[in-house]
Amino acid sequence: MKKQQLNKGLLPRHVQFIALAGMIGTGIFKGSADTLHTAGPSVVFAYLIGGVILFIIMAALGELALAYPNHNVQHLINKAFGSQVSFLVGWLYWINWIIVTAVELLAAGSFLQFWFPQSPLWLLSLICAVVIIGINLFQVKYYGELEFWFAGVKILALTAFIILGFLLLLGVIPSGIHNPLSNYTGHGGFFPHGLGGTFSAFLVVMFSYGGAELIGVAVTETKDAERVLPRIIKSTVWRIIIFYIMPILIICGIMPWNKVTGADSPFVQVFSVTGLPGAAHIMNFVLLTAVLSAANSGIYATSRTLFSMAQSGVAPARLAVLSRKGIPIIGLMMTSLFIMFGVFLAYLTPDEVISYLMTIPGFTVMLIWMSICAAQLKLRPQYLNQPSFKVKWFPYSTVFALIALGVIFIGFIFNRNNIIGTSVSLITIGVLILFSYITRKTIVLV
Numbered sequence: 001m002k003k004q005q006l007n008k009g010l011l012p013r014h015v016q017f018i019a020l021a022g023m024i025g026t027g028i029f030k031g032s033a034d035t036l037h038t039a040g041p042s043v044v045f046a047y048l049i050g051g052v053i054l055f056i057i058m059a060a061l062g063e064l065a066l067a068y069p070n071h072n073v074q075h076l077i078n079k080a081f082g083s084q085v086s087f088l089v090g091w092l093y094w095i096n097w098i099i100v101t102a103v104e105l106l107a108a109g110s111f112l113q114f115w116f117p118q119s120p121l122w123l124l125s126l127i128c129a130v131v132i133i134g135i136n137l138f139q140v141k142y143y144g145e146l147e148f149w150f151a152g153v154k155i156l157a158l159t160a161f162i163i164l165g166f167l168l169l170l171g172v173i174p175s176g177i178h179n180p181l182s183n184y185t186g187h188g189g190f191f192p193h194g195l196g197g198t199f200s201a202f203l204v205v206m207f208s209y210g211g212a213e214l215i216g217v218a219v220t221e222t223k224d225a226e227r228v229l230p231r232i233i234k235s236t237v238w239r240i241i242i243f244y245i246m247p248i249l250i251i252c253g254i255m256p257w258n259k260v261t262g263a264d265s266p267f268v269q270v271f272s273v274t275g276l277p278g279a280a281h282i283m284n285f286v287l288l289t290a291v292l293s294a295a296n297s298g299i300y301a302t303s304r305t306l307f308s309m310a311q312s313g314v315a316p317a318r319l320a321v322l323s324r325k326g327i328p329i330i331g332l333m334m335t336s337l338f339i340m341f342g343v344f345l346a347y348l349t350p351d352e353v354i355s356y357l358m359t360i361p362g363f364t365v366m367l368i369w370m371s372i373c374a375a376q377l378k379l380r381p382q383y384l385n386q387p388s389f390k391v392k393w394f395p396y397s398t399v400f401a402l403i404a405l406g407v408i409f410i411g412f413i414f415n416r417n418n419i420i421g422t423s424v425s426l427i428t429i430g431v432l433i434l435f436s437y438i439t440r441k442t443i444v445l446v
């Protein structure tokens with residue numbers, strides 16, 4: 001093994017689909033059951049508002065990436081706020097993706113239980129973990145190509161779900177659905193739990209949208225980033241909004257929101273109640289592919305984050321060592337070890353582990369996004385070269401996103417329903433702050 005720089009092996013289509021893969025996973029396919037239970041049909045407003053916030057963050061990140069070429073998220077935070085904050089954000093981001101990846105692999109195991117109900121969750125999740133870790137041992141260009149097709153499958157499936165769902169709602173395809181519009185207004189109305197229920201759904205919504213910032217990780221391995229990054233950001237955001245809001249509306253129309261059990265994906269439940277032959281099995285296969293894709297992106301993000309932190313001096317230098325194929329092999333091994341611990345949690349508490357773990361990344365994602373907004377506010381006056389792509393209505397748009405994320409974050413800290421996720425998140429942040437002081441040093445990035 002030898003120490004070297006990451007290769008620029010990712011094409012624009014790879015980067016765009018890597019970001020989509022990170023965002024279209026458990027959050028929509030399985031987490032939508034939690035948001036529907038919390039807010040009912042009104043959850044579409046949470047996804048819409050979250051989409052607006054997401055666009056501002058993505059635009060801010062794109063602007064920073066163009067103003068400071070070859071700098072990823074962790075580098076940018078270091079430049080804006082120094083090594084201590086960089087230490088905190090970098091390790092928090094790594095922990096975030098470790099948990100997200102574990103959740104995706106546990107979800108993959110739960111989808112496999114649709115066909116193998118007698119097999120334990122931990123065993124099926126372990127098999128999925130071994131497969132995904134093996135994929136990440138290849139050169140980044142092969143990883144990007146595979147992820148491109150992985151993400152393509154679930155985007156195609158969501159498109160098919162939207163088209164088929166509308167045909168079912170309109171009665172073009174015969175089904176057992178009677179007066180689907182009543183499902184939007186019945187069962188407690190469009191806001192069955194009031195505005196408070198809609199607000200409470202934001203934590204899972206933020207978890208669902210988490211992954212957009214993966215573009216800021218992959219940019220250092222992207223060819224011709226300055227030309228393609230603005231286009232990728234714009235297209236990614238509106239596609240995400242469509243792929244979240246429209247399926248939720250279809251699910252609420254086809255079946256009452258309070259009939260979504262959470263035992264299976266709402267997407268599988270929808271096809272099961274329609275009686276279409278084989279549709280539930282096909283959709284379950286697609287969902288399995290989708291969460292494996294998101295886990296694939298998660299392992300990529302964690303290994304590259306460790307490599308970046310090692311280069312900056314806020315992680316052991318050993319983590320900057322690459323294999324002959326240009327893979328951060330030590331970081332990948334460390335990531336794999338912690339992911340296996342997540343599978344072990346499934347062995348201990350197979351019924352609760354996914355719900356518990358999904359609350360934690362919601363907090364960490366919001367902190368990462370707030371740090372991106374704060375970095376843009378800090379660095380905008382310091383640009384040596386003005387980027388070709390900038391956030392509109394600056395600084396008001398960035399300040400709006402920062403305040404909105406802060407309000408959501410504070411709201412969930414005081415929500416007793418999130419006490420486990422809140423406690424774990426705050427303890428983790430406290431430990432990282434303590435270690436940031438212990439390992440304090442001055443880092444200068446060129």
